[in-house]
Amino acid sequence: MSISLREKKRELLRSTIEKTAVALVLEHGYDNVTVDMICDAALASQRTFFNYFGSKEAAILGPAPADPDPQIAENFIHHPQGDVLSDLTRMMAAVLADHGDVDMTLWTDRRTIIRSNPQLLKAQAERFGDKDEELVALVLRRLEVQHGGPGTPDDRLGDQARLIVNLWWGITHHAMKLWSQAAAADHAPDPQQIIDDLLILLDKIKEA
Template sequence: MSIQSAVSRREQTSRRISRCAQDLAIEHGFDGFTLDDLAEQAGVSRRTLFNYFPGKEAAVLDGPAPLDPGDLATFVAGGPEGNLLTDLGHLVTSIYAREETTHEDWRRIHALLERNPRLITVAKERFEGVAAEVRQATEAREGLPAGHPRARVAVALIAGLFHDAMACFLVDDDRDFPTELMAGVDEATRLLA
C-alpha cells in the first residue's frame, strides 16, 4: 500500500467516524450517545476511535482543517495574485478544497449546531483560532505589528464574505462555495476601491 493510499484511507475513516458522530449528535443530542455507540455506528473499535480523535467533541466537530504550510507560505510571500483580499480568499478556499466538503456535509453541520447550541461556542473558538493564524500571517505579509487594524479588518472582511458565501451555497445545490466566495471577494474589492 502506498503512503498516499494509506493517508487517503485514514482520511476516509476519519471522515466516516466524524459523520457518524454528527449524525448521532443530531439524532440524540451531544450528551445522548456514548463513544461505544459511536464505535458501533462507525464500524470501528473504541480503541480505533482514539487513534483518530481524542474524544467525542473532536469527533463531532472535526475541523476546521489546519492551514496548509505551503499555502500559508505563498500567502505570506505575497501570492498567489498579489492582492491582499483576493489572496485571503484563495487561502480560505484552499482549506475548503482540501476538506472536500459537500452541501450535505455543511447542512449536517448546520443541523448539528442547531440541535446542540453549546457546540457553537466550541466551533467559534476553533474558527477564532484559524482567524488568529490568518491575522498573524497577514501581519507578516504586510510587515505590520501585532494587532494592526489593517490585518484585523482584512480578516474580518474575509470572515464576513465566508459567511455570506456559505449562506448562498447552502440554499442552492448548483452553487459552488469557492466560486461564491471569490465572487464576494471581487465585489468587496470593487466596493472598497
C-alpha cells in the same frame, strides 16, 4: 500525489465514523449519544475512534481549520496579486481546495448541532479564535513588509490586520451560504466559480 489504498480505507472509515456520530446526535441529542453507540453503529473499535478523533466533541466539530502551506503563506506575504483582502480570500480558498470537497450535508448537520449546544459553541469559538490570531499574524507580516518592516511608524497596522481578517470571515460566511444554497437547489457547487464571483464583487465594492 496519489493516495494509497490503505489511506483511502482510513479516510473512508474516518468519514463513516463522523457521519455516524453526527447522525446519532441529530436523532438522540448530544448528551444522549456515547462513544460506544457511535462505535457500534459505525462498526469501529473505540481504539480506532480515539485514534481519529480523541473525543466525541471532536467528532462532531470536525477537523480544525487548516493552515496554509508555508509556500502559499510566503507568496501571500511577499508576492501580492492584488489587495490584501482579495489575496487573503484567494489564499484560504486554495487551502480549502487542498483539503478536498466539502460535504454540504455533513456541514449543515454539524452547524445545526453546534448552534443548539452551548458546550460545542464554546469549543468552536475557541478553535476559530486560535485560527483568527494565526491569520491576524500572517496579515500583519504582509502589512509590515509593505510598510517597511516591523517598527513602522504606523502603529495601527495590528488594528488593520484584525479588521481585514474580520472582513474575510464575513466573506467566508457569505461563500458558505452561496454554497449551501446551490447544494439545496441540487446544483453541484463550483467552489472556484464562487470564489471568482466573490472577488469580482469585492472589486465592485471597492470601486463604489
